[in-house]
Amino acid sequence: MHRLPIMEFFPKAMDKKPKVTLFIQCLVDAVWPQVAEAMVRVLQKLGLSLECPTDQTCCGQPAYNSGYRREACIAAKRFIEIFEGSEIIVSPSGSCVHMVRHHYPELFCDNPAWRQRAQRIAARIYEFTEFLVDVLGVEDVGAHFNGRITYHDSCQLLRGIGVKDQPRRLLRHVAGAEFVEMKNSDYCCGFGGSFAVKYPDISAAMVNDKVDHIIHSGARAVIGCDTGCLLNIAGAVSRRSLSIQTLHIAQLLAKDYL
Amino acid sequence: MPDISPETYVKVAKKGIANPVLQKALAGLQDRFGRGTAEAYRRLPEGPELRFKAHDIREKAIAHLDALLEILAAKIRANGGVVYFAQTAKEAVNYCITVARQNNVHRVVKGKSMVTEEIGLNPALQAAGIEPVETDLGEYIIQLAGEKPSHIIAPAVHKNRHDIADLFVKKTGIRRTTDPSELTQAARKALREKFLSADMGTSGVNIACAETGHITTVSNEGNIRMATTLPRIHIAFMGMERIVARLDEYEILLRLLCRGAAAQTMATYVSYISGPRRPGESDGPDEFHLVILDNGRSRILADPQFKEILYCIRCAACLNVCPVYGKIGGHAYGFAYSGPVGAVVTPLLTGINRAKDLCLGETLCGACMDACPVAIDLPRLLLALREKLAYGDENWQVKPASRMEGLAYKAWSYLIGHRYIYERFLKMAGVGQKLFPRSGTMIRRLPPPLAGWTQSRNFQPLAKETFIEGWRNKKAISNTP
Amino acid sequence: MSTPDQEYFLRRIRRALNSKPDFSHHGSPLFAHAPSPEELQILDNHRRRTAADRNALLSQLMEAALPIHLCVIPVPDLIAAATAIATLAEAKKPEWSAVKNIIVWRHPLIDLMELKAPLNRLKIPLHRTEPMDPAADPTQDRIEREHLRSAVTASYIGVTSADLCMADTATLVLRNRPGQPRSVALVPSIHIAVITLDQIISDMKELFALLRWDDRFRSEGLSNYMAFISGPSKTADIEATMVHGAHGPREVYLYVVSGK
Numbered sequence: 001m002h003r004l005p006i007m008e009f010f011p012k013a014m015d016k017k018p019k020v021t022l023f024i025q026c027l028v029d030a031v032w033p034q035v036a037e038a039m040v041r042v043l044q045k046l047g048l049s050l051e052c053p054t055d056q057t058c059c060g061q062p063a064y065n066s067g068y069r070r071e072a073c074i075a076a077k078r079f080i081e082i083f084e085g086s087e088i089i090v091s092p093s094g095s096c097v098h099m100v101r102h103h104y105p106e107l108f109c110d111n112p113a114w115r116q117r118a119q120r121i122a123a124r125i126y127e128f129t130e131f132l133v134d135v136l137g138v139e140d141v142g143a144h145f146n147g148r149i150t151y152h153d154s155c156q157l158l159r160g161i162g163v164k165d166q167p168r169r170l171l172r173h174v175a176g177a178e179f180v181e182m183k184n185s186d187y188c189c190g191f192g193g194s195f196a197v198k199y200p201d202i203s204a205a206m207v208n209d210k211v212d213h214i215i216h217s218g219a220r221a222v223i224g225c226d227t228g229c230l231l232n233i234a235g236a237v238s239r240r241s242l243s244i245q246t247l248h249i250a251q252l253l254a255k256d257y258l
Numbered sequence: 259m260p261d262i263s264p265e266t267y268v269k270v271a272k273k274g275i276a277n278p279v280l281q282k283a284l285a286g287l288q289d290r291f292g293r294g295t296a297e298a299y300r301r302l303p304e305g306p307e308l309r310f311k312a313h314d315i316r317e318k319a320i321a322h323l324d325a326l327l328e329i330l331a332a333k334i335r336a337n338g339g340v341v342y343f344a345q346t347a348k349e350a351v352n353y354c355i356t357v358a359r360q361n362n363v364h365r366v367v368k369g370k371s372m373v374t375e376e377i378g379l380n381p382a383l384q385a386a387g388i389e390p391v392e393t394d395l396g397e398y399i400i401q402l403a404g405e406k407p408s409h410i411i412a413p414a415v416h417k418n419r420h421d422i423a424d425l426f427v428k429k430t431g432i433r434r435t436t437d438p439s440e441l442t443q444a445a446r447k448a449l450r451e452k453f454l455s456a457d458m459g460t461s462g463v464n465i466a467c468a469e470t471g472h473i474t475t476v477s478n479e480g481n482i483r484m485a486t487t488l489p490r491i492h493i494a495f496m497g498m499e500r501i502v503a504r505l506d507e508y509e510i511l512l513r514l515l516c517r518g519a520a521a522q523t524m525a526t527y528v529s530y531i532s533g534p535r536r537p538g539e540s541d542g543p544d545e546f547h548l549v550i551l552d553n554g555r556s557r558i559l560a561d562p563q564f565k566e567i568l569y570c571i572r573c574a575a576c577l578n579v580c581p582v583y584g585k586i587g588g589h590a591y592g593f594a595y596s597g598p599v600g601a602v603v604t605p606l607l608t609g610i611n612r613a614k615d616l617c618l619g620e621t622l623c624g625a626c627m628d629a630c631p632v633a634i635d636l637p638r639l640l641l642a643l644r645e646k647l648a649y650g651d652e653n654w655q656v657k658p659a660s661r662m663e664g665l666a667y668k669a670w671s672y673l674i675g676h677r678y679i680y681e682r683f684l685k686m687a688g689v690g691q692k693l694f695p696r697s698g699t700m701i702r703r704l705p706p707p708l709a710g711w712t713q714s715r716n717f718q719p720l721a722k723e724t725f726i727e728g729w730r731n732k733k734a735i736s737n738t739p
Numbered sequence: 740m741s742t743p744d745q746e747y748f749l750r751r752i753r754r755a756l757n758s759k760p761d762f763s764h765h766g767s768p769l770f771a772h773a774p775s776p777e778e779l780q781i782l783d784n785h786r787r788r789t790a791a792d793r794n795a796l797l798s799q800l801m802e803a804a805l806p807i808h809l810c811v812i813p814v815p816d817l818i819a820a821a822t823a824i825a826t827l828a829e830a831k832k833p834e835w836s837a838v839k840n841i842i843v844w845r846h847p848l849i850d851l852m853e854l855k856a857p858l859n860r861l862k863i864p865l866h867r868t869e870p871m872d873p874a875a876d877p878t879q880d881r882i883e884r885e886h887l888r889s890a891v892t893a894s895y896i897g898v899t900s901a902d903l904c905m906a907d908t909a910t911l912v913l914r915n916r917p918g919q920p921r922s923v924a925l926v927p928s929i930h931i932a933v934i935t936l937d938q939i940i941s942d943m944k945e946l947f948a949l950l951r952w953d954d955r956f957r958s959e960g961l962s963n964y965m966a967f968i969s970g971p972s973k974t975a976d977i978e979a980t981m982v983h984g985a986h987g988p989r990e991v992y993l994y995v996v997s998g999k
């Protein structure tokens with residue numbers, strides 16, 4: 001399957017700022033709402049008006065990744081119905097955007113009507129950093145941080161929707177922060193949804209490698225754009241009683257950290 | 259017959275993770291080849307995009323597989339070769355043994371080939387009283403140790419120089435040395451004897467070309483050239499999918515194969531073979547046999563969801579970037595093929611239910627797809643396998659892997675369809691989580707089915723209030739006059 | 740000429756593909772009957788190659804040869820090549836026995852080198868491969884081939900030419916013919932190849948364009964055995980340490996006669 005190009009692309013430096021609809025990944029919503037709050041603050045600071053449908057739940061990724069296509073379809077239809085009227089959708093999670101942008105159209109491959117609706121939505125959803133850098137043309141949001149930071153590339157974000165540079169650009173503009181690359185930043189952290197629970201030994205080996213690389217980089221904080229990975233890394237960091245902070249990029253940009 | 263054990267995935271994976279020698283070797287392998295291959299693709303004049311062209315070439319070849327194989331067979335026969343079409347592993351093995359018996363063969367030198375591993379040629383030859391000798395250095399080491407290859411291209415990656423030194427002392431009686439070059443020399447010497455005295459040589463086929471009627475073999479050591487030049491008989495084993503139509507298409511695939519397999523621009527030896535020695539020629543085998551193998555492939559071909567895996571050219575590039583393979587090594591996969599390609603091929607060839615851990619035991623990170631020289635969408639294939647396991651499938655005789663899980667996802671789909679109930683559920687869970695031991699704010703231990711998470715990680719508890727609740731409440735406040 | 744196993748096998752494939760025998764793909768033929776525009780361009784470049792182009796290819800070849808441990812040595816003429824080979828033969832020790840033997844192809848270029856004289860002075864016996872009589876009786880045939888086999892295994896150096904050499908990967912292309920057995924480039928510990936400057940081509944694309952469409956190469960096609968050789972045999976199977984001389988030659992030398 002070839003990947004879909006982003007079909008509608010908002011030009012940089014728009015005259016009229018679009019109305020942004022938030023899609024909040026279920027993990028963020030339930031476990032780490034600070035991430036969404038931080039994102040809201042950054043977007044509001046940029047003068048955007050926001051709305052957030054309050055009946056949203058999950059994009060269907062957990063079911064999809066476990067092979068439960070039918071259940072994922074149910075989630076997808078619901079998502080489409082809720083977000084269809086939105087001008088532009090922004091989400092603090094690369095994997096959800098990948099799901100909506102690439103898997104939704106494919107889920108409805110033999111249902112032309114739904115497929116069309118899915119494609120329309122697919123063209124309008126952006127991951128947070130992608131939205132800032134590619135759509136708004138913003139790389140400096142006036143954030144600052146004291147100390148060394150490093151970045152973990154989440155798999156779906158990097159390989160699914162090709163977001164690699166955008167977060168790095170934002171991080172390089174954080175005043176006072178020294179951005180360093182860790183080894184194998186593009187290696188999977190071992191989260192993989194239910195994989196982490198079903199194959200704990202393999203998953204643990206992977207996340208411990210990840211944490212070792214973070215330690216090696218000498219960073220005070222590791223930054224990511226997908227909460228699944230961050231919960232995994234934070235869980236391992238905490239189990240190993242390390243003092244490294246695990247932050248979603250929105251938290252860093254909103255100066256929402258200790 | 260081949261030894262197939264995908265059921266032990268988790269058990270063997272654990273062993274691999276606990277083995278420091280393996281861990282070091284795998285990390286080294288991935289640093290070198292994983293990164294090297296990406297760099298080699300970037301340096302292609304056409305760039306990494308060439309992989310998509312290769313994908314199309316393979317798609318076309320597979321769509322015309324019948325015609326291409328027919329042409330290949332006709333050309334090889336016209337050149338004096340013998341072509342045998344084997345439906346099953348057993349047929350392929352029996353054919354080889356029959357040819358060996360007819361020619362009074364006592365010793366077979368083998369060029370590296372995963373297909374012969376797949377069909378279990380070595381044990382079958384041994385049972386027939388014929389000595390198979392692996393000649394690829396890595397395979398030779400594995401054979402001496404009585405083990406299985408753990409990587410498609412670097413079969414002995416799990417052994418370090420000390421293991422190999424001990425093995426050589428014990429099995430070949432050389433003076434102990436841990437110098438790789440001296441160890442290689444010892445194997446070179448031992449195997450030269452075997453090459454010169456063998457009656458039959460076997461090889462695999464990397465890619466065949468219908469237009470010219472050739473099979474090709476690719477190696478760096480030269481063992482395949484030896485095995486296909488010196489003995490009287492050469493038998494090549496080919497998975498039926500390993501063919502392209504034209505030479506210009508072959509050119510693209512060969513360039514990508516060398517880059518994918520070893521980050522090289524060209525392997526040391528590439529041989530194009532279309533038949534036995536011709537009259538007037540003074541070397542080369544008297545007989546050339548090509549065994550074309552189905553062994554479950556036509557069933558994959560018949561399923562549009564899975565046929566893409568037949569585009570695979572077994573370069574092992576996907577192993578070299580896979581974060582799961584990088585931790586567990588090749589033995590966990592329990593069959594000739596390991597890593598991402600093994601995770602897809604093994605269930606399809608040996609049974610999806612019995613290899614269910616291979617289908618489920620990856621994170622779908624997608625690194626394999628970017629490394630694959632023919633851009634196979636391995637994550638999609640894994641998802642398709644998972645779908646079979648989720649709902650069962652008559653065609654593939656798959657039973658649903660877990661009824662409980664099926665029910666859980668049904669319940670989940672109801673829950674996420676109703677925000678109000680969903681929130682109530684979260685609230686309940688929020689109360690429930692208070693029962694579990696904590697370290698600081700994090701939960702230290704969870705019960706099954708979530709116990710796996712807390713085995714080596716802490717768990718961030720649910721927030722008191724979801725973001726959406728907060729948003730709704732703020733809205734409500736700002737809306738009250 | 741089809742066999743029952745083949746019939747059955749292909750029928751299953753056809754059933755899986757849900758198709759009849761067919762030689763076209765999306766309307767375009769599976770096979771080409773004329774060179775593509777790209778290939779025409781390549782063939783044209785090949786024909787128009789100037790002396791300067793050839794020297795540029797030689798430089799490219801030498802650069803590509805370096806990392807793969809192939810020694811490329813340009814020589815002005817065949818006499819110089821013969822002298823260099825004799826010097827090499829004197830310096831190198833045989834790997835498998837105490838005595839030195841050298842085996843060379845029967846090939847116009849190598850015949851012209853007249854290696855016999857300098858090797859005679861070094862008292863190194865020279866064996867030359869000869870084409871066999873295709874009509875010879877099997878016993879005679881076997882004896883001759885066994886003779887070749889023992890000469891090849893006794894030799895520490897094998898001298899061949901090549902059909903072509905691809906500059907971008909430093910790859911020699913050898914096609915099998917009577918009198919030019921492949922084992923000479925394989926079994927001895929040192930492989931020496933001698934070619935002329937005009938045998939260097941750019942890359943695999945050019946090679947295949949020539950093999951497909953140029954009459955000089957097309958008639959013979961790929962032969963029943965064509966080999967690409969890029970430097971000495973190597974392995975990295977023990978702790979990923981690169982070692983040269985796994986099974987094939989440990990050293991490979993390429994003399995390019997530039998005619999200057």
Ligand code: SF4
Pocket residue numbers: 518569570571572573574575576577598599626629630631632633634
């Ligand atoms: S799936 Fe792709 S990368 Fe993996 S072995 Fe096959 S061709 Fe190579």
